[in-house]
Amino acid sequence: xxxxxxxxxxxxxxxxxxxxxxxxxxxxxxxxxxxxxxxxxxxxxxxxxxxxxxxxxxxxxxxxxxxxxxxxxxxxxxxxxxxxxxxxxxxxxxxxxxxxxxxxxxxxxxxxxxxxxxxxxxxxxxxxxxxxxxxxxxxxxxxxxxxxxxxxxxxxxxxxxxxxxxxxxxxxxxxxxxxxxxxxxxxxxxxxxxxxxxxxxxxxxxxxxxxxxxxxxxxxxxxxxxxxxxxxxxxxxxxxxxxxxxxxxxx
Numbered sequence: 001x002x003x004x005x006x007x008x009x010x011x012x013x014x015x016x017x018x019x020x021x022x023x024x025x026x027x028x029x030x031x032x033x034x035x036x037x038x039x040x041x042x043x044x045x046x047x048x049x050x051x052x053x054x055x056x057x058x059x060x061x062x063x064x065x066x067x068x069x070x071x072x073x074x075x076x077x078x079x080x081x082x083x084x085x086x087x088x089x090x091x092x093x094x095x096x097x098x099x100x101x102x103x104x105x106x107x108x109x110x111x112x113x114x115x116x117x118x119x120x121x122x123x124x125x126x127x128x129x130x131x132x133x134x135x136x137x138x139x140x141x142x143x144x145x146x147x148x149x150x151x152x153x154x155x156x157x158x159x160x161x162x163x164x165x166x167x168x169x170x171x172x173x174x175x176x177x178x179x180x181x182x183x184x185x186x187x188x189x190x191x192x193x194x195x196x197x198x199x200x201x202x203x204x205x206x207x208x209x210x211x212x213x214x215x216x217x218x219x220x221x222x223x224x225x226x227x228x229x230x231x232x233x234x235x236x237x238x239x240x241x242x243x244x245x246x247x248x249x250x251x
Contacts, residue, residue, distance in 0.1 A: 001202060004242045005063045008209045011235050012056050015216045015228060020049050022223055042112040044100065048091050048219055055084040059212055062205055069191030071201040072168055072179060079165035081208050083134070088215045090137045092222040093144045103140060107132045206243055213239060 023046045026037040039046040058077050065074040087107075094104045110130045167175040178197060179188045192198060213236050220229035 001206070002063075002067065004239070005059075005205075005209060008213065008235075008239060009056065009060060009063070012052075012059070012212060012216060015220075015232065016049070016052050016056055018228060019052065019219060019223055019225070022225070023049055039112070042108060044091050044095060044104070044108065045223065047108060047111055048088060048222060051084055051088045051091070052215065052219060055081060055088070055212055055215060058084065059209060062208065066202060066205050069188075069193035069195075069198065071192050071197050072175065074201055074205065075165055075168040075175075078204065078208055079169050081211075082165065085211055085215055086134075086137055086141060089141050089218060092218045093141065095222045096218075097144045101140075103132060103136060106130075107137075210236075210239060210243075 023043065024039070024041055026039045028035045029038050039050075058081050062074050062077040062081070065071070065077065090107070091104070094100045110132065113130075166172075179192065180186070181195065182188065188195065213232060217229060217232040217236065220226075220232055
């Protein structure tokens with residue numbers, strides 16, 4: 001399974017670099033005694049590239065945590081991955097299935113907003129970063145995807161899954177108690193390899209890698225890159241084969 005994950009990450013990194021070259025690159029802007037990189041255009045496609053980059057980075061981290069049996073922390077990252085995936089779909093659908101709405105414009109404004117507006121003192125900064133409510137993003141996605149389904153039910157499913165994984169982020173008691181067990185019973189704070197939780201969380205992680213590949217498939221459509229889309233579909237098929245037959249997908 002580890003080689004399966006690594007091959008998937010290698011493929012996604014290649015796809016990310018390919019897409020990043022299709023947008024105007026970020027510029028170096030002076031900042032204090034150094035500089036920072038920023039996208040001047042602040043476009044939808046540039047935002048998609050950034051969200052894909054964060055998703056791949058998070059998958060790397062989740063994989064490492066899984067290797068050490070730190071499943072509570074893996075699951076917390078999966079909660080982040082849920083939102084990255086939703087954000088990517090939200091932005092992509094605005095280009096491929098609908099139009100850029102005021103909700104998209106608000107999202108992009110807040111996404112690109114600087115954290116601080118006072119260069120020399122963060123305490124003197126005045127702005128407070130807003131955030132488009134997650135329920136609105138989920139409702140938009142459900143409206144696009146669920147034309148033949150009940151959109152309200154789709155939103156509720158997403159909310160329920162998000163709430164379940166939020167317990168790992170916020171340290172809810174039922175989630176913490178998953179670390180407790182053994183003979184004699186104790187808290188497995190250094191990892192849970194060899195416990196009944198291992199198979200469940202490794203299988204769960206595979207689904208996030210699979211969703212990551214799907215995100216790149218959607219993104220390739222938004223970029224109008226049919227060649228990349230076909231490569232993503234081919235890799236997706238090999239990823240499924242690797243899961244079902246124990247065969248690693250080719251790079």
